[in-house]
Amino acid sequence: MEKETVSKNFIEQIIEKDLAEGHCETVCTRFPPEPNGYLHIGHAKSILLNYGLAQEYHGKFNMRFDDTNPTKEKVEFVESIKEDIKWLGADWEDRLFFASNYFEQMYECAVKLIKKGKAYVCDLNAEQIREYRGTLKEPGKNSPFRDRSVEENLELFENMKNGKYEDGERVLRAKIDMASPNINMRDPIIYRVARMTHHNTGDQWCIYPMYDFAHPIEDAIEGITHSICTLEFEDHRPLYDWVVRELEYPHPPKQIEFAKLYLTNVVTGKRYIRKLVEDGIVDGWDDPRLVSIAALKRRGFTPESIKMFMDLCGVSKSQSSVDYAMLEYCIREDLKLKKPRMMAVLDPIKLVIDNYPEGQIEYLDVDNNLENESLGKRKVPFCRELYIDREDFMEEPPRKYFRLFPGNEVRLMNAYFVKCESFIKDEDGNVTEIHCTYDPETKCGTGFTGRKVKGTIHWVAAPTALKAEVRLYENIIDEEKGVYNEDGSLNLNPNSLVILKECFVEPNLADAKAYDSFQFVRQGFFCVDAKDSKPDALVFNRIVSLKSSFKLPK
Ligand code: ATP
Ligand code: MG
Numbered sequence: 001m002e003k004e005t006v007s008k009n010f011i012e013q014i015i016e017k018d019l020a021e022g023h024c025e026t027v028c029t030r031f032p033p034e035p036n037g038y039l040h041i042g043h044a045k046s047i048l049l050n051y052g053l054a055q056e057y058h059g060k061f062n063m064r065f066d067d068t069n070p071t072k073e074k075v076e077f078v079e080s081i082k083e084d085i086k087w088l089g090a091d092w093e094d095r096l097f098f099a100s101n102y103f104e105q106m107y108e109c110a111v112k113l114i115k116k117g118k119a120y121v122c123d124l125n126a127e128q129i130r131e132y133r134g135t136l137k138e139p140g141k142n143s144p145f146r147d148r149s150v151e152e153n154l155e156l157f158e159n160m161k162n163g164k165y166e167d168g169e170r171v172l173r174a175k176i177d178m179a180s181p182n183i184n185m186r187d188p189i190i191y192r193v194a195r196m197t198h199h200n201t202g203d204q205w206c207i208y209p210m211y212d213f214a215h216p217i218e219d220a221i222e223g224i225t226h227s228i229c230t231l232e233f234e235d236h237r238p239l240y241d242w243v244v245r246e247l248e249y250p251h252p253p254k255q256i257e258f259a260k261l262y263l264t265n266v267v268t269g270k271r272y273i274r275k276l277v278e279d280g281i282v283d284g285w286d287d288p289r290l291v292s293i294a295a296l297k298r299r300g301f302t303p304e305s306i307k308m309f310m311d312l313c314g315v316s317k318s319q320s321s322v323d324y325a326m327l328e329y330c331i332r333e334d335l336k337l338k339k340p341r342m343m344a345v346l347d348p349i350k351l352v353i354d355n356y357p358e359g360q361i362e363y364l365d366v367d368n369n370l371e372n373e374s375l376g377k378r379k380v381p382f383c384r385e386l387y388i389d390r391e392d393f394m395e396e397p398p399r400k401y402f403r404l405f406p407g408n409e410v411r412l413m414n415a416y417f418v419k420c421e422s423f424i425k426d427e428d429g430n431v432t433e434i435h436c437t438y439d440p441e442t443k444c445g446t447g448f449t450g451r452k453v454k455g456t457i458h459w460v461a462a463p464t465a466l467k468a469e470v471r472l473y474e475n476i477i478d479e480e481k482g483v484y485n486e487d488g489s490l491n492l493n494p495n496s497l498v499i500l501k502e503c504f505v506e507p508n509l510a511d512a513k514a515y516d517s518f519q520f521v522r523q524g525f526f527c528v529d530a531k532d533s534k535p536d537a538l539v540f541n542r543i544v545s546l547k548s549s550f551k552l553p554k
Helices: 010-020 041-056 075-088 099-115 126-133 150-161 211-222 231-246 270-278 293-299 303-313 324-336
Strands: 028-031 060-065 096-098 119-122 171-174 189-193 207-209 226-230 254-258 261-263 320-322 348-353 361-367 377-383 385-389 409-412 417-425 431-439 466-473 497-505 517-520 524-528 538-544
Touching: 010 041, 010 226, 010 254, 028 041, 028 211, 028 226, 041 060, 041 075, 041 226, 041 261, 041 293, 041 303, 060 075, 060 099, 060 211, 075 293, 075 303, 096 099, 099 119, 099 150, 099 171, 099 189, 099 207, 099 211, 119 150, 150 189, 171 231, 189 211, 207 211, 211 226, 211 231, 226 231, 231 254, 293 538, 303 324, 320 324, 324 517, 324 524, 324 538, 348 497, 377 385, 497 538
Parallel strands: 028 060, 060 096, 226 254, 261 320, 348 431, 466 538
Antiparallel strands: 119 171, 171 189, 189 207, 348 385, 361 377, 409 417, 417 431, 466 497, 517 524, 524 538
16 A cells, blocks of 8 residues: 655654755654663654654664663663564664763763853752742742852762762752743753663763753764654753753754654553563563564564554654554555465364265365465365364354355355255254265366355365464453553453464464464464464464454545
8 A cells, every 4th residue: 555645744844844944964863762671563653753754865764772771771672672673674774872872971061061050060859859940830949059160060070970979969950940931941950870780881880861961962972863752752842952052062953742652452651561561461572462563573463564554643743542453454454465365263163074085185276365366376175074163153043144054055165065964962052063065066166157155164174184273362451441440450351362272274384484474264364473383283363353344544
């Protein structure tokens, strides 16, 4: 599906204006994750947006770990993030950076501000700083330490660096305006004392820069032209601009905010995903019910489908939630013509063709994808004993039920017509075996033009079938009943994972490898589970069913 570029989004408009007016010569964007969890679909939006803009304007895209806050950061996350971004197809070439490598430069920047009289060391404690800050309605009060001399500030700041103070004892603050209507501008803290071991710099530093100070410096050092972030930073933009202005960067980067991506019925947000993982509610960060990138990949989503989804979502400045069904639409569209259509029976019941020779197996020629001839054909074994899906038979059918029932004839997909002659029940009244007769004249593809049947069902030959496990997923949150319970816990959908252990698939799936995906006719798209599937014990994840009520917005 082609996206028609009728109009440029607001970020493209800003960039084109900046290029036209000479504010920048090329475009350089970045993706700056904090390595404190796995990436999720929201991050994918940011990655594809930043990378897409760099490509569109023949610029550069940098990858930068924003690792200035050592508390929650882990090397495990650094590796997973790199892998996820590569999988999405965003290429940072040789520009992989770590904000922590700029600590020295950030320190120098702070010194520069002190020398300009634009920063001071403050001895107020956290509570006092809060009190002095004022509120949205009331201006703040100047700190009694605000007018320290440059010399004193330089000395105290150096002492901070050299570990002469306890954690939290002193901070460095930007000297801006305690009466500013924007609370972020009321002499924000830019450096704090914190004895934490950093995953990259170890114990080299006991002072760490605050995000609002560090981020614009990181952008400026790398020559980022457009620093794209989400809306919650809008009120921080004046501080961003203040930092790059006071540090006198010749080509200051420009911050642009857009609305975060939210999906209905799914948990986005690292904090919530982490909680589900830590509480053992899901099977790790890549549990296929999650929308972390690792989970989407494991479930069987493709980078192309995610890209298509982001294109459909567009970029805007107003917050809204996107229907999960739109993501499902995109994966269906992506896989529809690319993947072979195989037969699999998820809830098997035996069907015996009484007039088919015992012991005989014939190999039927079957198109891999009727809508895409280039996928070729395959041989599918057919014989006397088959499995069909339990719901394709009814003892007493309602009106308009066109599948198997006593006396009715249906087409076995790609094979013959069969007529139900009888069935066997166990003591509990469950049907255990269906007996049919077939009509050899009705072989599929041999040009038979005789009578017609209304129903076509899929099947798998019993002796050659492979047993497989199939996992069906629903949204993890039951949003119709509310995302949260009264006690604040998430309202989990008890049916979010259904495991079917006794499924049968055609033998052509024997070589299916991790992440391979297929359509199982009439059932949906399925992907070999990368974690649990074994060559002799296949496990498939249902990516998405075939049917949808979703309509593409006009
Ligand atoms: P979360 O709140 O899920 O933990 P975060 O913003 O803390 O996300 P970061 O690692 O700091 O995660 O974010 C890296 C980049 O991804 C930032 O530029 C951020 O704005 C962007 N981003 C995060 N969540 C979304 C989202 N839902 N939609 C679009 N962009 C997002
Ligand atoms: Mg964050």
